[in-house]
Amino acid sequence: MADRNSGGAPGAAGRAPSADRPDMVRNVVLVGHSGAGKTTLVEALLAATGTTQRAGRVEDGTTVSDFDEVEVRQQRSVNLTLAPVVYNGIKINLLDTPGYADFVGDLRAGLRAADAALFVLAANEGVDGLSRMLWDECATVGMPRAVVITKIDHQRADFEELLALCQDAFGDGVAPLYLPHDGGLAGLLSRRFYDYSGGSRTERAPDADLLNLMEQYREGLIEGIIQESEDESLMERYLSGEEIDSKVLIDDLEKAVARGGFHPVLATGAGIGTQEVLELITQGFPSPLEHPMPEITTIQGRPVNGIVCDPEGPLVAEVVKTTSDPYVGRISLVRVFSGTLRPDQTVHVSGHGLTDRGHDDHDLDARIGALSSPLGKHQRTAAKCVAGDIAAVAKLSRAETGDTLSDKDSPLLMTAWTMPDPLLPVAIQAKSKADEDKLSQALSRLVAEDPTLRLENNAETHQLVLWCMGEAHADVLLDRLARRHGVEVEQVQLRVPLRETFGGKCQAMGRNVKQTGGHGQYAICHLEVEPLPSGRGFEFVDKIVGGVVPRQFIPSVEKGVRAQMERGVVAGYPMVDIRVTLYDGKAHSVDSSDMAFQIAGQLALKEASAKVPTLILEPVDEVAVLVSDEYVGAVMSDLSSRRGRVLGNEPVGRGRTLVRAEVPELEITRYSIDLRSMSHGTGTFTRTFLRYEPLPSHLADKVVST
Template identity: 85%
Template sequence: MIRNVVLVGHSGSGKTTLVETLLAATRTVQRAGRVEDGGTVSDFDEVEVRQQRSVNLTLAPLVHNGVKINLLDTPGYADFVGDLRAGLRAADAALFVVSASEGIDGLTRMLWEECAAVGMPRAVVITKLDHQRAEFDEVLAACQDAFGDGVAPLYLPVTEGGELKGLVGLLTQRFYGYGGGTRSESDPGPAQRDGIDAYRPSLIEGIIQESEDESLMDRYLSGEEIGTETLIGDLEKAVARGGFYPVLATGGGVGAFEVLELITQGFPSPLEHPLPEITTIDGKPVTDIACDPDGPLVAEVVKTTSDPYVGRISLVRVFSGTLRPDMTVHVSGHGLAERGHEDHDVDERIGTLSSPLGKLQRTTGKCVAGDIAAVAKLSRAETGDTLSDKEQPLLMTAWSMPDPLLPVAIQARSKADDDKLGQALQRLVAEDPTLRLENNPETRQLVLWCMGEAHADVLLDRLSRRHGVEVEKIGLRVPLRETFGGSCQALGRNVKQTGGHGQYAICHLEIEPLPSGGGFEFVDKIVGGVVPRQFIPSVEKGVRTQMQRGVLAGYPLVDVRVTLYDGKAHSVDSSDMAFQIAGALALKEAAAKVPTLLLEPVDEVTVLVPDDHVGSVMSDLSSRRGRVLGTEPVGTGRTLVRAEVPELEITRYAIDLRSMSHGTGTFRRVFLRYEPLPAHLADKVAS
């Protein structure tokens, strides 16, 4: 008696409006957009309200005909695909929301592929049919073209004088009117009958093709009228198996009942949805766990938020067992240490359980297998962590998260902000597994790796509004390297006689560049003890220290061989520190004798884009001093472009690629090697 449904679609498609309409239709709220106890349904996040866009995965529970429906509204921006994937993990079926006035964009197609990749049962809801520019037939054709076979309408909209009056059911062959705020049922008129005759045969054929009854197609083709109940039963099975995608029509409150009926009768329950892979803490597979309220506890944190008054709130999907307030659970996860998310293996006590709606938290006594609830005061658990019985700790395989590829360097605006920044950032990291926090030791910059510009703006806004920390963006520094452009001999002379204990160290070094990636070699060719054995490591230490400091622009020196072949020492004034300084001085002298080159990091970049954008992507990569290595087809209509591109040229590539490909392109980058920086750019850096 539970249905978990994720709403998927690009921003502006009408997802949140549809949620509000369904809440109003089930009297969960008094009217669309207004919760009974005050506050709007979409009032989930201060940033969302202020910017008028959804940036969070949000839960809206309601009840229809005794079935509890958990609606998971996902963001419609590519920057927040992490929340989309969290919604897919928590749900058992997806409602794909498409605007009748705006159609389908490239991002919508990508989101469909995300759902297809995890085998999610899907249906399509065409919204905004009350809009004056709405064209149902055109949008339906676009859906069939974009989403492939199996897409067919269950209902047709009926308009009069440009106003949406109701729907015609293609299976029931009935007209459902929505005049006066109530739903009525009647026989279809002649014009409506034409629509039934046009669309009903293909709908029935699509359903029958997915039927387990192999004789059904022969009976239909022989002219037998297939009963409505039989068709509805096969429709439910086809949708649950993910082989058929019914299309519904909504707008201005029309169609809410039909959407609710499809969710409760056509979508699978948690019992029918396979559980993600479960293992013990040490990685042994566990296969005997099912969606059973009396089974061992297995739950997952799918979203974490921080409330300035309530504290941390975790949205949890229970896959097995029953979660109750005040019980102690084991928290384990989650393998994202490289992003700043520590692995967890601790026990925590569950706080209050609630069923959230907007900003309201309605207390509940338990959360059974298949259901979703909010848990208060889990101080250690983060998004993606597993909650299980402390006596039988388990771990769910984490869902895949995209790599954040937009680096944003920040600094605190004041000393007071700096004192609070560390703790505030850790809270953001706990909430968002797509965020990576880097404290770069080379550039001495604090860098937030984000999914895109909108993601970065939301994070900085949350730092300010939720945590009272003001930061500002600063220019990102790319860690360069230095190397010598030729060989030479250099003298390091550190002689200071001051009447007391002085310093005396002289070393002669030969400097040679090594091939790229050669690292550092120190060669000892001292003979006759001109430099005492105990001071030879001191020379090497001084050279290494100066290499870290650089000799031109303050970047580490690499790919060099240093040979110590001569020197002098004093029986009293020579020391470890004296020879360290001499070694460093010799390296500086070498930099004055031979050219010093700046090296820049070069990444191997792979870009996946629709075929239509391959040309513009390749041209753009070339304009960034990149070397395009080749292309290869990936699936249908998509191409993978491989290239080598300097890091200096792709710091904002996540933004530029999204603009260039209309949100349909993705890329990966892996460090490859260092190469000489062109002279005109090196002069700017060195100056």
């Protein structure tokens, strides 16, 4: 790292980065909220390695360059993007993730493709809820992490305060490697000051005051490194007063970072700290060889063991991001875990188990097109992609995000990464007949790109519903429909599927007697109708004696009752949870028929609705809200205001609480937006259908009257 005082020439400009061995690759995902400076940091790393010729220009407050012009055009970074660079002979795949919680699917795709994570935080801000959540996810899988504090040159920057917040939020093992000071960085291990004030880095000894400050932080850093060291004698030697050689400390630091047990904090600003970040990535972060292989099975589900990150091994790769363009076609961002991917190769595409969201489970062979190394809007041709590397693949027209690519003769399947459930329903309809004709194909392309999107054609409400992660996600999807695919749609009010049932027991008669010349219609049935407990459905009971209704017409009565139940009796919603007993009736030897008794059954059910109250039922969901402790009171109060019944809460991990409640579905159609606002982005929730319950009378009256 920089404390080794190692320089190194940057990668040559204009050359597509390539790697022949997994140990020469580093895959790093950048995580942080919007405005933290992820894209600016990537821009600086590109310039520092000679990958781009300029550091960017500013248009309307947004930095624009060859790298991020695409991001600006796509609504300020709502996609996972790849920027490969070369530093000291190591290819670094920088995966820049969206900074909005709505696009957590792309964030998790970046985590899947990476071997280490850089958490990017701004020195003039705090630690956001999304970063806390993703830190915990990384900790669960043991992913190596480091923190980069950006904007240290900002007038409101407070490095020490943000460092304390990081240590409080992220726990043990978080310690600074450098201290920003007077236009440079103080190296705590080397006790050297790296001065950037002249435009390039120079090195000198720190003055006495700075050295005293460095020693205060250096002690905590060394203790943290030694605690993670495999050499158990180091702590005893350190406590006895022995000066530990800096090379030993740096070696142990790098091992601790790679194992995910120690998390160094670096600092960057305008022209400051890029070399230190590059050296941490290349020397402290693990190569793909050290990253655990995801679970691999045959397409029949049998576990496959023994596959490792080897360019000569069987091909196992995964599509981590899909984009489509009406002119360019589909481009797939692929991480190769084993084997080597080459242009024009025939591969097997295996599906990923998201059929509930409108994604097909693929099981087919496909021939890939060209391989390229993407950089913003530019695609630089690549000859191959070895195990551990990432490349863009053209012409994978049948593959979707999350699909596995493998040898066509030995198809394999990688266990899909966990995707969050989309919880914001948005009902849409085409603006014109021309838009309606193109809508289906355009939506299928969006679904292929985005596994967090769920498409629903609701058979009850006859609405087309996009289930999204949030408002920003919905806005981007509708914008893509219009801009990429030329399809204009409009949002319409979401209809929640309600039900009807009877509020009491009664008897009713259905009389269908008509004489119109020739064969007429003759059917009379007497029914007893009564409500059943919630969830019991429908029961039909035959109590006919003496043949007053011929046996062949009894199923006709039931069929008519069921048909009327589907249409409802007061508000047009399906009827549920009733028992209908046929106990009497009359028939005619000539004029009775199947249809006549069907109509009689329908008329009897309508007559019953006039004798007893008909209840409108609403769906009730079981809701589990995971939120920071400080927002528990607000969440519980809000759920109660939504006609919810709070069942209780329980602590989950450090500083988080799970609140359980039963809430009517009508009240939580936009809960994902409200919860995010209420909890400052720290809250998440799940919902599961529980049962139907009567809608309050004042709301039911509105439903019946509309």
